[in-house]
Structure formats: structure tokens, C-alpha cells
Amino acid sequence: MEKIGLLSDNAISGASGDAFGFLAHARVLCDALEGTDDLPLTVGIFGPWGMGKSSFMNICRDLLRQREIPAIWFNPWKYDQKDEIWHALIQTVLTEMAIDLERRRSEAGESKRERLTQTLATVRQLSQAAAWLLARRAAGPLTGGFLAADDVDRLQDTLTASDAAAYRHVNHFEEDFRDVVHRYTNGGRLVLFVDDLDRCTQDAAITVLDSLKLFLGEASCVFVLAMDQQVITEAAGRKAGGDAPDLVRGQQYLEKLIHFPYHLPGVPFEALYRQLQTKVRPPELAGSGELWELIQSAFGANPRRVRRFINGLNLTAATLELQQPPSVRRLLHAGVLLALRMLYPSFFLVLQEDPAIWFRFDEAEARKTQLGGRDETVAQENPGVRRLLADVSAHRAGFDFPPPPNEQEIRLLTEILTVTGGLPSAPEEQS
Template identity: 25%
Template structure:
């Protein structure tokens, strides 16, 4: 097969417009709450960890509400605002702009919007003057005028903004609710999180307004606490502050195994279908069977015009049975594994390595979940690999007495080895050579399965689990810690977002300073991939002098994201 004939199948990370995840049970009550006039104004929180499907829920809500004339839907993403000095103002202008666009032919609405934006403009001038950022010449009288407190009726004051905004919203023709969908709040810096919440609470929270805020609740609470400084009351205040703003908190459910299997099947089917519309009946079939409690959710497909191949459904089942529980419950983690499968499949095709998809998935699961056992298999001479796999599978099946686990194989691999398809008779030599060349196994050969598992947890979901893994890692000898950190940092090449990794190794080096050279080298290597949370963390580290060079390079590099560069410059100023 030539390079031109090869096709890489990847699944994008964009939120879905079709409900693959059974979120109808979440979307329906939110729509009902929005249509209930008794709570006015209303703020709803849609909470889940990273990759849990929050943006998909907002998409589904928008598709339900936008066609209805009584609702005006506004999308807002504070993380993408250009002016990071006035996120509050940007959010308010976003709402006003979309209201004005909807009623562009209504003169009274357009005039009211212009008046409100004028108030914001004066507030922004005051903010700029306060920061000393304007270089024009001002005389004393002009400065006094600019900073003179203004009454509620002054059109240059924010004091009367909320009343004027309330009159604008109340006078919108036909509109019963203005629904603002706020996404990616948990990706913002703490100051931007607070500014967004203040805009909602102080200026936009008037009758007929609804806010649906999609965010990781713990991340938002931490941002509130950070903005208050390290005090004994900051965490308690953060909880109360958020509860004061969000009247209805809704947590997205973790995927059950049956839902994960159906979701994986729908993703695989999307690569197989010629027409994306063919997926809609599949998703509806899943929803109908879910309501009736029938399993598998992707069952009884004979009545559909199009259905995926049985091999595709079998692959979905195989993945649902093989993936670890934490990945199985997270839609984004499932997509990432499928993308790794697509990349490895293409790599095998480019080398003319013939391997069945089911075999490839099983080998990827071994490589991903039980790296040391994968290394044992890869390091076994080709002539002895079949014998090792046969003994491995016999031990896993438990059908013959007195069969011990093969040496170098983790006990946790029993379920993996017992699962279909059997591999003892499969020619894996060429694939193993390819896979071993694509991953770094040298460092991992020095590590136990326990340490590899701790590193995996360190890069996984949940701050508490990551912190617990870090405590265990820092109790190892320094040479073993160095090997473990080198192994962890090599995973950066396969991560779309390396911030969690970098932040955890900064904490790690704070406990074991002898490892700081590894952290600095990794940060330099991934300089343009670092997020805005990294510079403040380096600045707060007890080893901040070691990170000064990294922070300076982040502040000076024009190719760095503006948010990251500004965060680095703030650290240098501090």
C-alpha cells in the first residue's frame, strides 16, 4: 500500500451535535427548568470533570432552545476573550452584541444597547487609567473628573447598569428568556473565573435571564479560593459564593459500562458510515433501549436502514471490557484511546504489518495498562513468544491445575489474557518490533508495575488521586524517583495537554529538589505547549529560582500564547 492510499482515522475532540451519551436525561430537566417562570433570574451549573461531556450538553441545549422564538440563546466562552484585563466587560458585551444582532431592526433595543456599552466603555477607561496603561497627557482637572464617583443616573457609571439592563431585557419583544450558555469557565485563570461570576451576579442577573454554566465545579471553587488568598476561610467562602450564584447544580453522570460500549460503538460507526445522518437513528435506538432497560444498547438494529458491521460492534464490546474503569467513564479518554488505535493502525499499514483490529486493540490495551508485561513479551525471543503467550493464557483461564503465572507477567493481567481474541497462535513478531520502536521502553524496564501504576495515576483524573500517587512516589529512593519522573515526562509526547503533568512534576521536585533539572528540561522542550497555570506555579515553588529562566523565556517568546506570556510577565513583575 502506497503512502497516498493510507488513511488515518481520528476522532476529533469537538462537542457532539448528536446525543451519543444518553444526556437526554440531563438536557430535558434543564429545558424544563428554563421554561419555568417561578425562579427568575436563574443560574444552572452543569458539572463534570475534564472530558465528561459538558460542552456537548450545551450544544444539545442550544439545539433544543434556539428554534423556539420565546428563547434567545447566547453562547459565551470567557476562555477565548482577547481582553484578559476586563473579562467581565467582555462577557457583558457578548450578551449585548447578540441581543442587538437579534433585534437589529428595533431602534429602541439598538439604542439601549449602545447606552449600556457606553457605560462599559467608561468603566474600561477607568480600569486602564488605574493600571497606568494610558500614555496620553491628562491635566489634574481631567484626572479628577475621570475618577469622580458617579451616581446611578450618570450614563458613564456602572451603578445604574443593572437597572437599565433589566429594562432592556424586559422590553424585548416575544422573548420570555435570554439563555446564556457559558462554556470553558474551568479553563480560565482564577481572576477571569471571578470576573465572569461577578458579571453574572452583579450586572446580568435580572428577570428573564438564565445562565447555564458548564464547568468542573471543583476547579471553579479552587479559582474562587485562590482569588481570596490563602486563608482559613477561603475554601468555605468559595463553596458559599458558588452556591449563592448557582441555584440548580446538575452533575453529569459517569458513563456506565453499557453506555461506554454504546458510545464507543457509535464513534466507530461514525468512521464507517458514508453519511453522518445515518448515526442519528443509531443514537435514537440507543436512547429508546436505554429507557426500556434493554442491553446491549446498540442491539436490535435490523430495522434500521443502515447499521454498522458486526465486527465494529464487537470491537466496541472488546474496548468496553478492556479499558480501565476511569477511562471507561470518561468520553474524552475513550476518544483518545481510539485515536491511539487509529495512529497505530496506520503505522502498521505503512510497514505492511498485517494485524487484525481486534488483535491490535488487545495489544494496545496491554501496552497502555500493563506496560511492564508488554515489555516482557517484547523482550522475549521471537521463537519463545508463542510459548509465553500460551502459558499466559492457560494461567489466565484457570482451566488447568498447578499452572503458575509466567515470570515477568503482572498478576493484574489475568482478565486481559483471558479475553478474546487468543494470541498464542497469532504471529505478533513484526507488530511487536514496530510497537517497541514507537514507544520508549528503556526507562520503564527499571520500574515496577506499582511505580508505573503510580505514574499513570499521576497523569489521570482527580486531584486527590494524583496527590496521593505523588506522596507514594516521593517516598521512593531518589534514583528510582528519577527513573519514574523520566518515564512520566516521556508521556508528554502523547498528551494533548501537558499542564497537569508539568504541574505535578513541579510539586514532585519541591519534595525532591534533585529532580528539578528534569522539570526545567521538560518545560523548555514543551515551552510552546505550556498553559497559563504553569508560570504562577513555578513562581510559587520553593525552587522558583531554578525556574526563572523558563519563566523569562515564556515572557519573551512571541510564539507563546498571549495568556501564557502575560502570566509569565506577571510572575516576573512579582
């Protein structure tokens, strides 16, 4: 077998890298963002885990920059504490603005340079005001911007003593931020992309959303937020309802915050096949219609899940080859077991203890009979398993899936998959 490489989970970096058909959809959304006059505007990019929200937003950011609309990116999941998050959000925006203003000032003629210098000075004052707020509220280090951690005490003493201008920025942050955005964009709009909200803790995610309203809510900004709608609704509902989330109030919170919900267009499975078909080893397996039917049945067109599956299957094939080249039949068995381990880890454990359960599920599907006893309980505890095994059954018309493997084969393959199959998917990843 030729050398294999692991598939990364990196997002598409821009419009030129689009492999999923996002570009046309992104152009339509960017046209709408550019044409909207009633600002600020908050857009939610809704989509399940692994479906390409970051890639889609990267394409949008690239398109906006091509139109000379300033766009800034913020990743809140890097920060744990509430004070860190709102401060990092503000300082990220102000720092990116300052860097761009410095560049523009160095390239500008004398007439524009003074105006840019004044705008830059205001940006720095706002950054200091935000740092002062953090210093008053928390003893931890600063998370970004112009000030180092050891500047906090000196800054606080200075501002407390005499800096009336800084106090004004603290007390009128929203208004001053609105004015500086107006000057920075020449009366246009600033687009802030907030990614991976659903990777944050629930408290952190809500802190980010609240910060947009409290600190930045009067400026000519478009906030584009990538999120799994269900995850954030539950987070907001837990804030409202405590240990028992109030999902109705959570949904109301989200509806009030998100002016326009944009549901991520699905990735065509054909596009995923074209991109990944050459990454499967060995080549004879890559050309198997049964393999791609298994992938589609188990993972749909979820790019992240499919990449993880192919990584695990390729490593399993390489491990099997240490003894002898595996047949396509054996690799299809390995693929089914890998899908079960990723999606239904508790069933995978039962299968290790009772390898014959796969055969009994297959026979029940072929004869259209009910499962009985413990098998029925296992099926109820693992909804979806019976459908998946039916989709890859040797009895299924139109495909040539092999019959279930014998007990010895299952024990061999499950032992290998505990090493090469990676971690099972978390429950939210299976939704």
C-alpha cells in the same frame, strides 16, 4: 489498510446531532428553565472533563431557540485579563441582543419598530458605558461590542465632558440592564450559556462568576454555566485561602452562586460503541470484544478520551502496516500500551526501561500475590495501573486477551507510540 481519518473533538451542534442520549434530559431541563418565575437563576452543569458538557448545552440552546426563548453563548477562555473578561462578557450579551433587535426591527411593522429602536438605543448606550468603564480601568484594546480600539480615547473624552446619560448607565448598569432585558424579551427571560469555565485560569474563572453577580444580577436571566465542579471549587478556594486552597470556603462560594446544580447524565457506553465502532481500523480489530473491554476499563464512557485513544490506535496500526499488516494480538498490545501512556505516563516510562514489569504484574495478578521491591513502589506511585493490567490479563475469564508481549515487542511498540500516541492526559483529565 484503507485510509483513516482523525476523529475531531467538536461538540454536538444541536438537538438533531444528539448521539449520546442527551436530548430527553435536555428537554426536561429546558422545561424547568422555561417554567421558573423567580429570576435571575444560575444553573451549574457539572461534569468531568470530556464528558459532553458543551454538547449538552448546545442541545439546550437549540431547544430554547425552537421555543423562541433568546439564548446567548459566551466562551471566557479566549480572554486572559480580568478587565477583558468582564467586558467581553457584557459586550457579547449586548452585541447579540443588538444584532437580534436589528433583525427584528427590519421585519417589524411601524407600530413595533419605534419600540425596538428605543430598546436598541439603550443597548448601545449600555455598550458604550461598559467600554468607558474598561477605558478607565485598562489601556488594552476592547474585546468586543460596537467600539474599535482607537475609539477608546475619543469615547472617554466625550463621556467625561458632557454625556450625563452615559454616566447614568455606568452608575446604574444593573438596573438599566434589567430593564433592557425585560423589553428585549417582552417580559420573558434571556438565557446566557457560559462554557468552558474549567479551561480558564483560576482567576479568569472567578472573574466570570463575580461579573454575573456584579453586572447582570438583577435581570430576568438564566445563567447556565458548564464546569468541572472540583476545578471551580479549587479556584474559589484558592482565592479565599491563597496558596493553600480553602476548599470549604470554595464550596460555600459555589453553593451561594449556583442555585441549581445539574449533574450531566452519563453517556451510555453502548451509545459510544455504536458511534465509534466503525471508526476503528482495521475492521477485524473493531469487532474485537477485548478492544472495547480495554476501552471501557481504561476510559469509561468519556467521549473525548475514547476519541483520542482511537485516533492514536489507528495511527499506530497504520504505522505498523508500513512493515506488514499487524495482527489483532499486536494491536491489542498496542492498545494497552497506548492506554498506559495516556493515563499513566510515569509507568509508561518505567515500562520502556524495564519491559518485563508488565509480565511481573500479570503473574502477580494470576497468582494473587503481592508485588515486591521496586514493583510495589511503582504500583503505589501509579494507582490504577495494576487494576487496568488485571482487566486485560490473559488470565481473565470470559475474554481472550493475549499474554504480555516480549521485550522486543514492547520496545518496538513504545517507540511507535511516542510518535502516534499524542500527549499524555493532564492530571485533571484523569480524575
